[in-house]
Amino acid sequence: MKKILNHQVLFPVDAALESVIMDVLDHVTPENAMDTAGMMCGITGVPIETRWHAVESFCGAGNLLCDIFTDKEIYARLKKVLFSRYLKDGNDGTHGIGWKIWGALGVGPETGYNITGQSSALILQKETQETLKSLFAKIFENDRAVYAEIQACLEQTGTVSG
Numbered sequence: 592m593k594k595i596l597n598h599q600v601l602f603p604v605d606a607a608l609e610s611v612i613m614d615v616l617d618h619v620t621p622e623n624a625m626d627t628a629g630m631m632c633g634i635t636g637v638p639i640e641t642r643w644h645a646v647e648s649f650c651g652a653g654n655l656l657c658d659i660f661t662d663k664e665i666y667a668r669l670k671k672v673l674f675s676r677y678l679k680d681g682n683d684g685t686h687g688i689g690w691k692i693w694g695a696l697g698v699g700p701e702t703g704y705n706i707t708g709q710s711s712a713l714i715l716q717k718e719t720q721e722t723l724k725s726l727f728a729k730i731f732e733n734d735r736a737v738y739a740e741i742q743a744c745l746e747q748t749g750t751v752s753g
Contacts, residue, residue: 616724619714625708628711632704632710639688642677665748695723
């Protein structure tokens with residue numbers, strides 16, 4: 592498990608992705624609106640949903656990961672930050688934010704989570720662009736908090752140094 596966490600922690604890509612998202616949202620045009628909406632929807636559909644499913648399996652009562660953690664304090668700390676930042680409903684957890692992003696793009700179960708012409712029209716609006724920037728900023732804030740806690744746990748176990 593330590594090797595997996597080290598790989599994840601040592602190669603953070605959030606800063607680059609955050610920069611790309613903000614830049615793309617600053618340059619939406621009628622010509623690229625559909626592609627931009629598709630990009631935002633894709634980022635929401637894959638990485639955000641993947642986080643949710645991974646954390647669901649990590650935090651679930653019957654998961655296998657709990658049994659391989661010998662340090663229950665570390666497991667509890669990770670479970671707490673992962674649950675609160677990615678899974679918990681009714682807050683600014685990443686999963687709930689994903690639904691807000693889809694909503695801002697006019698995407699949901701009724702569209703099969705696919706963009707439509709409405710998505711293109713919506714993303715051309717400055718209000719939608721600012722909403723998306725704010726929502727993605729919260730996602731990256733969550734990632735930074737999770738990253739910091741994982742790093743602290745690794746340092747506590749002596750796996751990596753600060």
